[in-house]
Amino acid sequence: MTRPTYLPAADRYDTMTYQRSGRSGLRLPAISLGLWHNFGGVDRLEQARAMLQRAFDLGITHFDLANNYGPPPGSAEDTFGQVLAQDLRPYRDELIISTKAGYDMWAGPYGNWGSRKYLVASLDQSLRRMGLEYVDLFYHHRPDPETPLEETMGALDHIVRSGRALYVGISNYGPEETREAARILRELGTPCVIHQPSYSMLNRRVEGGLLDTLREEGIGSIVFSPLQQGLLTDKYLRGIPEDSRAAADGRFLRPEHVTDAVLQQTRALDTLAAERGQTLAQMALAWVLRRPEVTSALIGASRPQQIDDAVGALHNRHFSDAELGRIEAILGA
Template sequence: MYSANTDRYQEMIYNRLGASGLKISAVSLGLWHNFGSVDSLENQKKIIHQAFDLGITYYDLANNYGPVPGSAEENFGHVLSRDMKAYRDEMIISSKAGYHMWEGPYGDWGSRKSIIASANQSLQRMGLEYFDIFYSHRPDPKTAIEETALALDQLVREGKALYIGVSNYDGKQTSAISKIFHELKTPFVVNQSRYNMFNRKIEGDLLPVLKDNNKAAVVFSPLAQGLLTNRYLNGIPDDSRAAKSSSPFLKKEQVEKTLNTVKELECVAEKREQTLAEMAIAWNLRQKEVSSVIVGASRSEQLQNSVNALKNLTFSVEELKIIDKILDDVD
């Protein structure tokens, strides 16, 4: 029977989501990969337990996470009901709707029909009464943003979500939906977007909008699919993501193209007495609007390495200048 670490809140940092009263752990666990029906349930359980023992309270899911789609929610729900039910009120559990989930015209995007049906299915798969945060996973170019906003607002009013978020919305889209939520008095608190040293788009587009609207960012892919680690410094391992020709997320060419940059960043990290991965996570959290960084894990031990980043979150002006110069040299 699982019993949580009694010291789990001692080292973790908890940041407020914008102007809301909700705080989340600075490091969050994402269940995009390694939590599907093809993965070991025992290993999933170890990772989820380890995350909670380290003070990680935010668990990020979506309806289509797997494979197969829906299985990550089912597996998380199994672990929760079996040995973590007593800790439900200490956890922030989120899910999303917007990417393809079932056949026919209602299985994805942002219509009221799709969002409400998807949220109900996700709650059932996870055995939950409500989500702490429910997201629109992507903007729908063929559905009025008002309809998407009203559907999300309905989830709150029905008690199926405590807070609302959007994901993969740019600054303009976030500003537009934020105005609607403000009129409706919907507790919209967060935008979830990709952000790392090799992808800084949100700095000039999204973050200023979030600042102006007192909203927060939760960011994913902080290690750029493994590029911002020491995994590829001495070549491409046969079992790595980049070695798989079928991988849509990381190609061999990307590793080769960024290798010199990664080596330079590794030197900066060493001077900070951090690993490159630790520095990359800390670098994301330097932004005031970034409340949490979502990390993945295939082994429970990896989570400790991610949380270690919190031991040194301070960057000197000179360090940031050096990092910017290194990144500016990337083609």
Template sequence: MSNTATFNDERPDPHDVFRADPRRAAGVEYRRAGRSGLLLPPISLGLWYGYGDDRAFQTQRDVIRYAFDHGVTHFDLANNYGPPPGATEENFGRVLRKDLRPYRNELVITTKAGWPMWPGPYGRLGSAKYLLTSLDESLERLGVDHVDIFYSHRYDPDTPLEETIGALHAAVHAGKARYVGISSYSAERTEEAIAVARRLGTPLTVHQPSYSLLNRWIEAKLLGTLEEAGLGAAVFTPLAQGLLTDRYLGGFDGVRRSGTRPTLPEAALTDATLAKLRALNAIAERRGQTLAQLALAWVLRDPRVTTAVVGATSVEQLRDNLSTLADLSFTEEELAQIDEHATEAGVNPWVASSEL
């Protein structure tokens, strides 16, 4: 059966009834997002890539169900995730209707707006018109009356922060979002956004920045800013879009990379980067971990990081990621060894270099 036929088939299989594992939360050490009341799993499932109409619906469904059955309560989306834009929210909404509706109160569903979504002047960046219109459309695609976190997906230099953050404030007061946050804002812009949100009376709860062994920009100032203000950090691309997995250890030639999302810049795929990956993998092997597990454990070593958002697109990948939680501790010697090789590799396109 083709993917198109699969996607158009809304009839539930009467023999495929999902009943969540009653032990799903056992042993999961949920982390508090800053000083809020919100708890998130240490590893969350991000649906940026692999959950649009280019991937079989049943595959998506299997991963999402496996995640929930293993304590992953946080599912991270955005309005433009696909392809096409909006498809990921529609597909997650289908899983919600088929399988997870009885468990809605156990889920933290998030979405964002900021990157281009529709043509014309009102389908991008940070205006109230775009953010609030986009949120209404996201709720319709998801089939819910609210999301748990609504984010400004990126800083808009041409729209006053009072308007952008004011739209987040309005979303909460309209009952369409429980919490609000920002994504990929620099430390300076984050401080400004926090101040505006406080004046409005709807504090920001979470910041979602990129962070990995090869992309450490948040350590200089942003993590300290979040800690002081009481925000959690939900870090994305902790595996540097697959760079911090075993797929590249044999070299970069012949490795198929996605053409449906921003991909690794060629400037990052150097002999120097390959040497870093192989050195980090050697440390992982001595710890009895894969390179991906080392990378996830490392970002989670910092208590200011609430959760690592992973983009697993198969049950096997997610199982491997979740196995990381068996060992999150590091010796001082291991951290020192990692620091020798965990250096910038040009894999952060989300924050302008002038903002770092």
């Protein structure tokens, strides 16, 4: 009998925190791993494999993808499918695998936005790339200004009823769009269980109404870019290094985003994090997770050690009133 090449850590569930998504039965790890960058066809498969294995060893059971993740588009799902087949297939029922559709994916009028045609076809392609019969969670990735919301939400309902996904959610929707999408799905009998917005210490737009909407509607959230594309780590405290990926790739930080004012803020936050016994990244993750509306913080990684650091945030999620006040003063909020 051939021995498996990968055996996950026996204690993987001992220290990870799992939180319920709104009023649903879906529970997610407080830290989830996103495959937006560093898992594409231009990246090393073995490095991706090492990160996915390490994440699962630490109790991260949720892996977040989208049809266009790569580059090239689709290749992150290909990579995940290979690692699933090689290492994680025996543990499929322990995993929450999500994917999305809503951005440009293929040529012609049916490869973008939010039509029923696009969403169903895209998910079928994603399932083939990953070698799955279903995903646990499928999102509409962004609102479509032209397709009726009833059609888009109806497609999500159909996707669940057809067995392609267990749960559905939305991403990048504003408060009123979220409320209306939730109403339609609720009437169809397929509730919206989660929203994926951007949220960090440096990007607090969701505090302007979306978090209130999620709480009132009983919808969970998984926040992306909680480290603000790396700005809330120690990597850019002195600006963008010339040899960094951000310096050469426009999808990452741009020089105009790394102003002297922002650097002054991140350095002051780094000082506070050190006083709390945390890295800046750990404090930034703990800060978004302090909100009861936030089910999980979605991280990216380029090496396994970054995943260890992120999970370390869970050792200290408490903020005193004085610390929160100091953060507000630093941010000028």
